[in-house]
Amino acid sequence: MSGLRSFVARRLLLGVAQTIAVVLLVFALTEALPGDAAVALAGDQPDPARIAAIREAMDLDRPAYERLADWAFGLLHGDFGTSLTSGRPVTQYIVDGFGPTLLLATLTLALLVPLGFGLGVLAARHEGRLVDRLVSSVTLAVYAVPEFALGVLLVLVLALKLAWLPPTALGYGTDLLAHPAALVLPVLVLLSRPVCSLSRLVRAGMVDALASPYAAHARRYGVPGARVRYAHALPNALAPAVQQLARTVDWLLCGVIVVEALFVIPGLGTVLLNAVAERDVPVVQGLAVVFGVLAVVLNLGADLVAHRLTPRAGVAA
Amino acid sequence: MNDERFPGLRRRGFLAATSGAAALALVGCGGGTDDSTAGGSGTPKRGGRLRAAFAGGGASETLDPHLANLFADVARAKALFDKLADYGADLSAQPRLAEKWESNKTLNRWQVTLRQATFHDGKPVTAKDVLYSYRRIADPKQAFRAKASLEPIDLDASRATGERSIEFVLKRPTAEFPNVLAAFGAYIVPENATEFDKKPIGSGPFRFVSFAPGRSAVFRRYDDHWDGAPLLDEIEFVVANEESARVNALLGGQVEYAHELNPTTARAHEGKGQIDIVRLRNSAMQAFCMKTDRAPFDDKRVREAFFLIADRQELVDGALSGAGEVGNDLFGKGYEYYAADLPQRAQDLDKARSLLKKAGAEKLKVTLDTSAVAAGFTEAAGIFRDQAAKAGVTIDVKMGSKDSYWSDILDNGTLSCYRSGAMPIEAHLSQRLLTDSTTNATKWQHKDFDALYQQAQATRDKTERAAVYERMQRRLYAEGGFLIWGFADWIIGTARTVKGVETKAPANTLDWARFDKVWLA
Numbered sequence: 001m002s003g004l005r006s007f008v009a010r011r012l013l014l015g016v017a018q019t020i021a022v023v024l025l026v027f028a029l030t031e032a033l034p035g036d037a038a039v040a041l042a043g044d045q046p047d048p049a050r051i052a053a054i055r056e057a058m059d060l061d062r063p064a065y066e067r068l069a070d071w072a073f074g075l076l077h078g079d080f081g082t083s084l085t086s087g088r089p090v091t092q093y094i095v096d097g098f099g100p101t102l103l104l105a106t107l108t109l110a111l112l113v114p115l116g117f118g119l120g121v122l123a124a125r126h127e128g129r130l131v132d133r134l135v136s137s138v139t140l141a142v143y144a145v146p147e148f149a150l151g152v153l154l155v156l157v158l159a160l161k162l163a164w165l166p167p168t169a170l171g172y173g174t175d176l177l178a179h180p181a182a183l184v185l186p187v188l189v190l191l192s193r194p195v196c197s198l199s200r201l202v203r204a205g206m207v208d209a210l211a212s213p214y215a216a217h218a219r220r221y222g223v224p225g226a227r228v229r230y231a232h233a234l235p236n237a238l239a240p241a242v243q244q245l246a247r248t249v250d251w252l253l254c255g256v257i258v259v260e261a262l263f264v265i266p267g268l269g270t271v272l273l274n275a276v277a278e279r280d281v282p283v284v285q286g287l288a289v290v291f292g293v294l295a296v297v298l299n300l301g302a303d304l305v306a307h308r309l310t311p312r313a314g315v316a317a
Numbered sequence: 318m319n320d321e322r323f324p325g326l327r328r329r330g331f332l333a334a335t336s337g338a339a340a341l342a343l344v345g346c347g348g349g350t351d352d353s354t355a356g357g358s359g360t361p362k363r364g365g366r367l368r369a370a371f372a373g374g375g376a377s378e379t380l381d382p383h384l385a386n387l388f389a390d391v392a393r394a395k396a397l398f399d400k401l402a403d404y405g406a407d408l409s410a411q412p413r414l415a416e417k418w419e420s421n422k423t424l425n426r427w428q429v430t431l432r433q434a435t436f437h438d439g440k441p442v443t444a445k446d447v448l449y450s451y452r453r454i455a456d457p458k459q460a461f462r463a464k465a466s467l468e469p470i471d472l473d474a475s476r477a478t479g480e481r482s483i484e485f486v487l488k489r490p491t492a493e494f495p496n497v498l499a500a501f502g503a504y505i506v507p508e509n510a511t512e513f514d515k516k517p518i519g520s521g522p523f524r525f526v527s528f529a530p531g532r533s534a535v536f537r538r539y540d541d542h543w544d545g546a547p548l549l550d551e552i553e554f555v556v557a558n559e560e561s562a563r564v565n566a567l568l569g570g571q572v573e574y575a576h577e578l579n580p581t582t583a584r585a586h587e588g589k590g591q592i593d594i595v596r597l598r599n600s601a602m603q604a605f606c607m608k609t610d611r612a613p614f615d616d617k618r619v620r621e622a623f624f625l626i627a628d629r630q631e632l633v634d635g636a637l638s639g640a641g642e643v644g645n646d647l648f649g650k651g652y653e654y655y656a657a658d659l660p661q662r663a664q665d666l667d668k669a670r671s672l673l674k675k676a677g678a679e680k681l682k683v684t685l686d687t688s689a690v691a692a693g694f695t696e697a698a699g700i701f702r703d704q705a706a707k708a709g710v711t712i713d714v715k716m717g718s719k720d721s722y723w724s725d726i727l728d729n730g731t732l733s734c735y736r737s738g739a740m741p742i743e744a745h746l747s748q749r750l751l752t753d754s755t756t757n758a759t760k761w762q763h764k765d766f767d768a769l770y771q772q773a774q775a776t777r778d779k780t781e782r783a784a785v786y787e788r789m790q791r792r793l794y795a796e797g798g799f800l801i802w803g804f805a806d807w808i809i810g811t812a813r814t815v816k817g818v819e820t821k822a823p824a825n826t827l828d829w830a831r832f833d834k835v836w837l838a
Contacts (some may be wrong), residue, residue, distance in 0.1 A: 035721025043386060044737075045462060046724035047755035053460040085377035086530070093376050152561070160568050167569035168562050171368055171533055171555040264557040264566070266376070266532050274375030274531070277720050283376075 004307070008300065015296030019289060026288040030281050031064050037084040037279040058084045071282060075289070081282040083275075090286040093271050097255065098290075100176055101267035104259075105252035107183060108190040112248065116195050117241070120202025121234065127207050135199065143196035151189045151262045158185065170264040186263045190256060194248045201244055205237025212236075239306040246302030253298075254291045361817060365837035366551040369574035369830075370563045373556030378530040381513040382504035383454050383461045388576060392830040393554055394504055396536050398519035401429065401447065401498035401505065403827035408652040408741045410495030411827060414442060414505055414520065414543075418498070424490035424775060429498070431481040434543035436507050437524045444477030449508040451475075465748070465755055466500030490775040492782055493743045501740070501825065522547045522833035531556055547833035548817075564810065567592055573812040573837070576830065579692065580638030583808045593811045593818075596640065599651045599739065600807035600824040603637070603644065603693065605685070605701065606726065606735035609798040610760035613683065614731060617796040618676040624662055625669040626708045627701065629802045636697035637805050644801035647790050649742040654783050656790035669708045682711045686726050686733035690719040693805065694734045727758055735799070739823035742786060746770055750793070759798025766792065814838045 038054035039046065055061050071081050080090035123135040142150075159167035169182040176183060209215055210233050218228050255269025268287065275283035371389035382394035395403075401415040412418070416432035434442040452472050454461045474486035487494065497503070507518050517525050522544065523536035534554040540546045555572060557563045563575040564582050568591060578594070587594045607614040607623060614620055629643035642650070645662055649655045673679055683705075687698035695716070702712040712732075717725055726733040735758065737745065748754055751770055752762040766789065773785040793799070807824040817835045822828035 033720070034718040035724060039721045039724040041386070042724060044723045045465075045756060046727045047465060048727070049755065050460050050462075050465070051724065053457075057458070057460060083377060085374075086379055088377075088530075096376060155565055160565065163569070166571055167565035168557065168571060170370060170557050170562065170566040170571050171553065261559045262562060264555075264559070264562045266556075270531070270558075271376055274377065278375075278377060279720065280377065 004304075008304070011300050011303070012296075015293075015300065018296060019292030022292040023285055023288045027064075027068055027281065027285055030276070030279065030284050033276075033279065035279060036060055037281065040277065040279045041085060060084070067281070071285060080286040080289075083280050083283050085278045085280045090282050093275075093283050094268070094286055094290055097266065097268040097271035099267075100260075100265050101253060101255050101269070103176055104183070104186060104190060104256075104265065104267065105249060107187050108194070108252055109245075109249060111187065111191055112194050112198065113245070115191070116198030116245075117202050119195065119199035120237070120241075121206060121229070123199065123203040124206035124210065124233075124237075125229070127203075127210075132203075136203070139196035139199055142192050145192070147189050147193065147256070148258045148262060150192055151185070151259065154185050154188060155262070168262075168264045176265070182263070186259050186265060189259050189262075190252065194251075198241055198244055198248070201241045202237050205240060206233050209233035209236040235309050239310045242305045242309070243299075243302045246298045250295050250298045253294050359816065359838060361548050361836045362838060363548050363836070364550050366553060367549050367574060367815065367832060367835065367837060368553045368555055368572040369576065369832070370555050370557045370566055370572040371576045372558045372560075372563075373531060375531040375556070375558075378556070379514055380517045380525075380528055380534070382506065382519070383450075383463065383502055385502045385504075386462060388824065388830065389554065389556060391501070391825070392576070392832075393534050393536075394502075395521065395830065396523040396552060396554075396832060397517055397521045397525060398504035398506065399434070399442075399521050400500075400503050401431075402495050403499045404739070404741070404825065406821040406823065406826060406828065408649065408739055408823070408826065410493075410499040410741075412495075413499075413827070414447075415498060418495055420492075420494065420777075422777070424492050424494070424777060425487045427485045427487065427494050428478070429483045429485060431483075432543055433481070434520050435541055436520045437518045437539055438507075439541075440507065441480070442505060442520050443480055443508075444483040446508045447483055447505055448472070448475065448477060449510075450505045451503070453506070454503065461502065463500050463502035466497055466503060466744070469494070469497060489771070492774050492776055493741065496741045496743055500744075523552055526551070542833070544833065548836035549832060552832050567810050567812065570812070573815050574818075574835075575810040578808040578810050580640035580806075580808065582810070583640060584638070586810065590813075593813055593815070595809040595811060595818050595820055597807040597809065597820065597822055597824055597829060598642070599649075599804045600829075601641075601691075601739075601805040602648055602737040602801055603632070603641070603697065603803040603805055604735040604737075605697075605800040605802070606733045606758045607798045607800065608731050608758075608760050610762070611731060613676075613678050613681055614798065616676045616678070618672045619678050619681070620796055620798065620800075622669040622672040622676070622678075622708070622710075623705075623800055625665040625672070626705050626710065627662075627800055627802050628664040628704050629662075631704070632697055632700055633803045635700045636693035637803060640808060641803045641805040644803045646794055646797065646799060646801045648737065648745045648799065648801060649739075650804050652739075652742055654742045654786040656787045656794070659791065659794050664704070666708045673708065673710070679709060680711070681709070682713065683732050684713045684715050684730060686715050686717055686722075686730045688717040688719045688722040688734070690722040691734075691736050694736075697802075698734055723756075727756060733758070736805075739825045742790075743773075746786075746789065750797075761793075761798050 037058055038051045038060055041054055042051045074081050082089050119135050123132045126132045155167045159165050165184050166182045172179040172182050215228055215233055218232055255267045257269035257273055260267045260269045272287050371392060373389040374387050382398045385391045385394045399414045402410040403413050405411045414431055414434055416430050418427055418429045420427045431442055451467055454463045455467050455472055469487050469491045471486045471488050476484055478484045522539055522542045524539045526535040526537050528534045537551050538547045560579055566572045567575040583594045586592050607620055624646055633641050633643055685698050687694045698714045702714055705712045749757055750761045751767050769785055769789050773782050776782040811818055814837050816838050819828035
């Protein structure tokens with residue numbers, strides 16, 4: 001078990017280094033964008049004196065490395081800093097944006113796991129037959145449709161033509177849970193592509209495993225078909241699927257901007273988009289930290305689960 | 318509006334004029350006979366909650382009216398707060414919290430009397446509140462947008478002369494001082510107010526209920542508003558940055574008012590009976606901005622050639638999808654003091670070519686800066702490139718960052734796409750076309766032009782002043798740096814139940830995004 005522990009420690013250290021690198025990169029890129037928060041705030045009134053005054057009020061006249069150092073020092077004390085544009089704490093931005101994002105991610109995940117695995121197993125069981133072809137072609141087709149196109153289509157048909165569901169979550173931003181109908185379309189759009197990729201992975205893994213000598217051997221021993229499928233073949237298919245799942249969760253938690261914009265859900269993606277447009281560097285950096293940590297933790301978790309499922313494969317890190 | 322009456326007649330004349338305005342406003346909200354309101358038939362009905370969707374500023378939004386920057390900010394600010402004056406449909410200043418204003422002979426001291434109005438906490442609006450608000454805006458440590466507009470006022474010398482009267486001392490004669498009172502963002506807040514996001518107190522038609530930045534703001538009717546209580550019980554402002562989301566929410570009955578729609582959306586739904594489309598004419602000036610201090614545009618023949626290259630109708634049809642009207646290289650079509658008598662310019666490629674030849678600018682190559690910062694910019698640039706090619710001018714269209722566009726084009730480049738919201742012609746001149754203007758993007762710096770502006774500001778008689786403005790506009794028409802090719806409509810969608818939405822209200826004027834006279838049928 002000590003091997004595993006040192007693996008986790010190494011991965012965590014690496015994760016910290018990766019997060020720092022992401023934050024530095026994001027800072028450098030934001031600084032490299034034309035204009036700063038003062039220019040963005042001045043908008044169509046770019047009076048140079050006013051821009052200079054805003055810049056001074058925001059402390060933007062100080063060198064970039066000083067601002068970065070100050071911010072990093074604050075971060076060590078758990079202080080994410082304050083927004084340049086509004087003066088409100090960055091933590092507030094993250095907390096406010098995280099609620100809707102987390103809600104959407106949880107719902108999507110709760111449906112994604114049974115659906116993705118179910119369809120994959122179903123297709124694998126009927127490999128080469130009608131059900132398999134049907135599942136495979138539908139998932140491929142849906143996978144080929146970009147989220148925004150699917151979103152627009154679903155809104156048009158289900159919300160505007162048939163009026164079964166509300167077209168957006170506009171105005172429900174503060175209390176999405178109270179309006180579950182508004183969540184149906186966003187979750188459907190979020191589900192569409194992950195379900196396809198997950199089910200295809202599961203199908204491929206199961207088909208491989210079912211064709212393997214050990215499965216054939218188990219069948220020869222008279223082990224019931226269901227047990228061969230679910231106790232022997234499925235875990236084999238799970239390892240790659242779990243890693244795919246981690247990437248999907250990461251994608252969901254970092255805010256899917258297309259879905260947020262289309263359905264007016266004020267999640268983390270929206271916060272990030274606005275912050276970049278406003279050159280609100282502290283908010284962008286705060287989000288970079290959150291996204292970096294999420295990516296590291298999720299991928300580590302996935303590696304550990306994969307390790308449990310297929311110990312023989314070993315862990316590469 | 319009534320700044321030059323004889324002393325003996327002043328009060329009377331003023332009251333007559335204001336009650337006239339009040340009567341107009343009544344017709345406006347009654348709407349039965351006046352065609353300036355959309356779907357305005359039937360008797361106004363009280364009650365109900367209207368939800369209005371705007372593009373907004375996300376989680377950084379604030380209710381501090383002096384920080385108002387976006388249309389959504391202004392819409393919220395004007396619901397909660399009042400200004401001393403605001404702009405009418407022709408961008409002339411109309412009295413609001415100010416009941417009247419009068420100047421001394423030299424136009425550098427103005428006596429403003431406030432009407433009897435109360436803040437939402439019941440306290441009266443006093444001269445002290447006004448002075449506090451203006452001093453807050455002008456604070457040199459802050460960078461409030463309206464600071465530049467209030468610049469003519471000497472706030473140290475200005476003082477309260479009574480509970481509801483203020484004497485404004487100006488740094489120089491300013492005939493259009495009422496425009497200053499109506500300036501973008503010059504809202505009156507209670508004395509010593511600094512915190513606006515928790516429970517802001519204003520004197521506007523709606524009281525604060527709740528606010529979640531980037532999501533929603535709910536306000537309730539203020540029954541004691543000086544202009545009469547609003548008809549609606551509540552108004553909720555919600556934020557949706559995607560135009561498609563605003564339209565979908567409107568079509569799906571999630572909002573009753575959607576601000577800023579695309580012309581194509583408007584065409585798709587106009588007259589279909591599902592929603593009403595309201596077009597606010599003359600809302601956004603569309604132009605190309607030529608830097609007159611550098612080659613090739615330092616030669617006025619080149620500028621004139623460019624005026625003649627533009628096929629304005631094609632630009633309006635292509636870049637604005639037809640939602641607008643052609644411009645005549647002058648700002649403020651339909652506004653007070655607009656020089657409407659100048660002949661409409663049309664494309665004349667032969668003349669343009671010969672002008673370029675005379676200027677030695679054949680085979681001219683110019684870079685046109687544009688950006689996706691405003692609707693129609695990139696389309697306009699592409700269309701103009703093709704039009705210029707017909708006159709032998711090669712235009713290279715360069716896309717810039719939309720977040721820093723206005724700052725980038727202020728001093729750099731030679732030719733750029735430009736637009737402006739509604740403001741009085743006088744404000745356009747002073748902010749953009751004087752030697753010391755803060756945003757002089759055409760680099761139009763002429764001492765004699767500055768002198769004309771000062772002359773206008775020192776002229777009491779309105780007709781005489783109009784004549785000076787006309788001289789200035791003639792000069793700009795002949796050789797200015799703004800190729801103003803059109804004026805875009807501002808498009809709003811409303812549910813069919815929404816009545817009393819004013820249509821003669823360019824964006825930024827009093828009646829635009831005004832909800833105290835709107836009702837739900």
